Every structure is written in structure tokens, then in C-alpha cells.
Amino acid sequence: MHAGGRTAVEPDSAPMAEDTQFRIASVTKPIGAALTLGLVHEGLLGLDDPVTEWLPELAGHRVLTAPDAPLTSTVPAVREITVRDLLTMRSGWGVIFEPTPLQREMARQQVSPGPLTPPMTGDEFVARIGALPAACQPGAGWLYDTSMDLLGVALERATGTSLARLVADRITGPLGLASTGFRATDPARLATAYLPGPDGLTVLDPPDGMFAAEPTFRELSSGLVSTAPDLLRCFTALADGGAPILPAASVEAMTTEAITPAQRDQGVPILGPGLSWGLGTGVEIAAAEPWQAPGAWGWTGGTGTTVRVDPSRELVGVLLTQRGMAGPQDGFDSFWSAVATA
Numbered sequence: 001m002h003a004g005g006r007t008a009v010e011p012d013s014a015p016m017a018e019d020t021q022f023r024i025a026s027v028t029k030p031i032g033a034a035l036t037l038g039l040v041h042e043g044l045l046g047l048d049d050p051v052t053e054w055l056p057e058l059a060g061h062r063v064l065t066a067p068d069a070p071l072t073s074t075v076p077a078v079r080e081i082t083v084r085d086l087l088t089m090r091s092g093w094g095v096i097f098e099p100t101p102l103q104r105e106m107a108r109q110q111v112s113p114g115p116l117t118p119p120m121t122g123d124e125f126v127a128r129i130g131a132l133p134a135a136c137q138p139g140a141g142w143l144y145d146t147s148m149d150l151l152g153v154a155l156e157r158a159t160g161t162s163l164a165r166l167v168a169d170r171i172t173g174p175l176g177l178a179s180t181g182f183r184a185t186d187p188a189r190l191a192t193a194y195l196p197g198p199d200g201l202t203v204l205d206p207p208d209g210m211f212a213a214e215p216t217f218r219e220l221s222s223g224l225v226s227t228a229p230d231l232l233r234c235f236t237a238l239a240d241g242g243a244p245i246l247p248a249a250s251v252e253a254m255t256t257e258a259i260t261p262a263q264r265d266q267g268v269p270i271l272g273p274g275l276s277w278g279l280g281t282g283v284e285i286a287a288a289e290p291w292q293a294p295g296a297w298g299w300t301g302g303t304g305t306t307v308r309v310d311p312s313r314e315l316v317g318v319l320l321t322q323r324g325m326a327g328p329q330d331g332f333d334s335f336w337s338a339v340a341t342a
Contacts (some may be wrong), residue, residue: 001018001228001229001232001321002080002181003015003016003017003018003020003027003228004016004164005192007020007190007192007207007322008191008322009192009194009201010087014023014080014188015088015229015269017052017189017190017282018228018229019179019189019227020127020162020184020189020190020191020227020320020323021179021185021189021190021191021225021226021227021228022193022225022227022303022321022322023178023190023193023205023224023301023303023326024191024222024224024225024301024303024305024320025222025224025280025305025307026145026221026299026300026301026302026305027224027226027231027299027300027304027305027307027325028148028220028221028223028224028239028301028303028308029148029220029221029222029280029281029299030235030279030280030281030297030298030299030307031151031167031171031224031234031253031256031282032148032151032221032281033087033172033221033253033281034171034225034238034242034245034254034280035155035167035171035181035220035248035279036083036087036151036155036244036246036279037250037253038170038250038252038260038278039110039134039155039158039166039170040102040197040250041247041250043054044158044159045082045083045154045155045158045250046086047082047083047084048082048083048224049082049083049291050080050081050082050085050281051080051081051082051085051086051150051151052076052080052081053158054152054153054157054158055126055130055154055157056155056156057127057128057129057130057131058080058081058129058150059080059096060075060113060182061072061077061081061092061130061133062075062077062134062136063076063077063092063133063134063136063137064102064133064134064135064239065074065080065101066206067096067098067100067135067136067249068098068100069101070101071101071102071105071132071133071296076135077092077134077137078137078138079136079137079138080138081094081138081342082138082139083151083154084149084279085139085147085252086150086151086154087148087151087258087279088142088145088147088258088259088277088278088279089142089143089144089148089267090131090138090139090140090141090143090147090263091134091138091140091143091146091147091150091261092134092136092137092138092140092143093106093129093132093134093137093143093147093150094110094113094135094142094143094144094145094146095113095143095144095145095146095148095270096135096143097269100135100157102132102135104202106131106132109128109132109267109310110128110254110329111125111128111129111132111146111187111263112217113144113145113146113221114195115195115302115303115324116204116205116210116218116220116339117210117215117216117217117219117222117223118219119216120216120217121216121217122149122152122153122156122217122218123153124217125149125150125153126150126216129146133262134277141263141266142143142263142264142266142267142277144267145187145221145222146221146269147227148150148221148280148282149219149220152218152220152221152223153221154280155220156187156218157301158179160208160258162218163182163218163220164181164182164214164218165203165262167181167182167224167258168181170245170290171234171245171311172220172230173303174244174245175230175233175234175237175244175245176233176254177230177233177234177260178225178230179225179226179227179229180224180225180226180227180231180234181224181225182214182215182218182223182224182225183211183212183213183225183267184207184212184225187207187208187211187212188207188208190211190212190225191207191322192205192206192207192322193206193303193304193322193324194322194323195266195323195324196323196324196326201238201323204303204324211225222301222302227304227320228318228320231307231318232316233318233320235298235307235309235316235318236316238251238309239309239311239316253278254278254279254281255278255280255281255283255297255309256279256283257276257278258277258278258279259278259287263277264276264277264285269328269329272288272328272329272331273286273288273289274286274287274288274292275288275327278297281297281298281299282297282298282299282300283295283296283297284296284297289336289337290337290340291333291336291337291339292336293310293311293312293313293342295310295311295312296309296310296311297309300325300331302324302325303322303324303325304320304321304322304324304325304334305319305320305321306318306321306331306332306335308318308336308339310340312324313340314338315339317335317336317339319332319335
């Protein structure tokens with residue numbers, strides 16, 4: 001474990017410490033997947049259950065005739081969306097890079113994926129998504145992010161329990177992760193978050209900002225705050241077979257490629273070389289970079305965080321920074337290369 005630098009760019013800011021908290025952004029997704037698969041293992045829901053049982057706002061949803069079609073050019077969905085569709089990012093809603101009518105309307109409705117939590121409740125988020133046509137049929141295409149937020153609301157409704165309590169009871173409690181949750185336990189320990197730009201770094205969220213209070217919308221896609229020791233403990237538990245939060249078979253299912261080659265190609269702008277998608281986490285399928293290895297898995301967060309499990313090297317690595325990513329491929333190759341070499 002190594003902590004370097006300071007918690008903010010100001011020279012009088014506190015030095016970084018091992019227990020400094022970070023907004024881990026999309027590193028939340030594998031933790032959310034583990035939570036979901038634990039509920040599946042206990043029979044509280046099934047991977048192939050239609051989510052309209054808990055998200056009736058998505059019942060009878062429409063699908064665009066083409067991803068760039070006008071919002072009025074739609075056809076009925078050929079089937080209902082399932083829990084598996086949400087874990088595999090195949091609901092039909094998500095990140096759209098091209099300037100399409102759906103992309104513009106998602107931005108107008110404030111439901112586009114981004115670095116901070118949408119300013120609404122989870123119920124309102126689902127309602128706004130359900131009122132929009134999907135870009136593709138359920139299970140047909142890979143679109144990043146939105147599915148996991150829909151899943152989080154589904155889990156709350158399916159169990160009658162808040163996402164914060166589910167995470168506490170089923171993930172952080174059993175593993176003893178005292179510094180992981182949907183808000184900073186002590187804002188004084190929370191590092192300032194920055195975004196890079198042409199004129200340098202700008203503040204995305206200060207320590208007393210959005211993550212200093214209970215959120216109105218707990219995002220399963222990107223809502224957690226955590227520390228390096230907590231994440232090492234969590235992902236090491238999963239790497240060692242999943243106990244006490246998951247059986248080994250569930251970890252294997254989670255970390256096995258679950259999308260088609262065509263869907264993987266569709267996701268390349270986000271996934272990058274050598275990487276595909278399992279159930280809520282990235283999975284490596286080829287050594288496109290020297291540090292990669294088929295069978296390794298993990299994910300990165302847009303706020304500058306990354307976690308990777310590499311069974312071939314018997315390692316679990318965590319890097320938490322406060323510099324947000326400038327784009328999907330503004331990644332951590334140099335860090336993972338150094339780790340693999342070591």
C-alpha cells in the first residue's frame with residue numbers, strides 16, 4: 001500500500017493517506033454485480049426474470065427503428081428486459097457518442113451518464129428512461145452505464161430495502177469495509193475530485209460537495225465512495241472465491257465474457273483493446289497489451305480509479321486518483337504495466 005501526494009492541489013491541503021476516501025465512480029459496477037448475484041444465489045430474483053416485475057415504467061417500451069432515428073420512429077420491443085440484460089449492459093439505453101435525437105433528449109432529461117449523480121430520485125430516473133425509446137432491442141446491443149442504474153432501483157424494489165442497506169448488509173458489513181458507502185463517512189477524509197481540461201484541472205466535486213450528504217439517488221453504476229484498503233479487501237475476497245459474500249460459481253459467472261463478438265465490437269470505444277464484458281465487470285479476453293491476460297477482470301471509474309484482478313499473476317491491484325479521465329481510453333496502462341512487471 002502506498003499513498004502519495006495531497007488530497008487537493010493547494011499546497012496546504014492534507015497529505016494523501018491510506019484511509020483517504022475517493023469517489024470510485026464505475027468501480028462501483030463490479031460491487032453492484034456482486035450484490036446482485038448474491039441476491040440471485042439466494043433466490044430473491046433470477047437472472048432471466050423480467051425487470052418489469054419491479055420496474056413497471058419499462059413495460060411495453062418502444063425501440064427506435066434505427067439508433068439515429070427520430071424519437072417518433074419506433075417499433076414495439078420484441079421482449080421484456082431481464083436482470084441479465086441489465087448486468088450485461090444490453091437494455092437498449094446507455095452512452096451514445098453520436099449526436100442523435102435520443103442522445104440529445106437524454107441530455108435534456110438529465111439522464112445521460114456522467115461523472116456525478118443525476119439530480120433526481122431513482123424513481124424519477126426510471127420514469128424518465130421508461131418514457132424514452134431504447135436505441136436497440138433488449139439483448140441486441142451493448143450500451144454502457146444506464147442499465148446498472150436501472151438495476152439498482154430494481155434491487156431496492158425487489159427487496160423492499162434501500163440500496164445503502166443492501167450494500168451494508170451484504171457487502172461492506174460481511175467484509176468489514178468501514179469506509180465504503182454512498183456518502184463520505186467523514187468529508188475531511190474525502191479527496192477533492194478534479195476534471196482535466198485545456199486550462200488545467202477544474203474542481204468536479206469538493207469534499208463538502210455532493211458526496212458529503214446522503215444522496216437522493218443511490219447509483220449502482222457509480223455512486224460509491226471507498227478507500228484503497230477497502231477495495232483491496234473486497235476484490236481480494238472475490239479473487240479468492242467470493243466468500244463471505246458470493247459462492248465461487250457466482251464469481252466465475254460474473255467474470256466470464258457474457259456478450260457476443262458483435263456487441264464487444266460495438267463497445268470497443270469504451271472497453272478498449274483486449275477487453276470484453278461479463279456480468280457487471282470488464283473481462284480480459286486477449287493480451288492486447290503486455291500487462292493484460294485472458295481471465296483477468298476488473299474495471300475503471302471516470303473519476304480516476306481502477307481495480308484489476310489478474311489470476312495468472314496472482315495479483316489484485318487498486319489505484320485511486322482524483323484526476324478524472326479525459327475520455328474512455330484515458331486509462332491506466334502505465335500503472336498496470338508497472339504492476340505486471342513487478
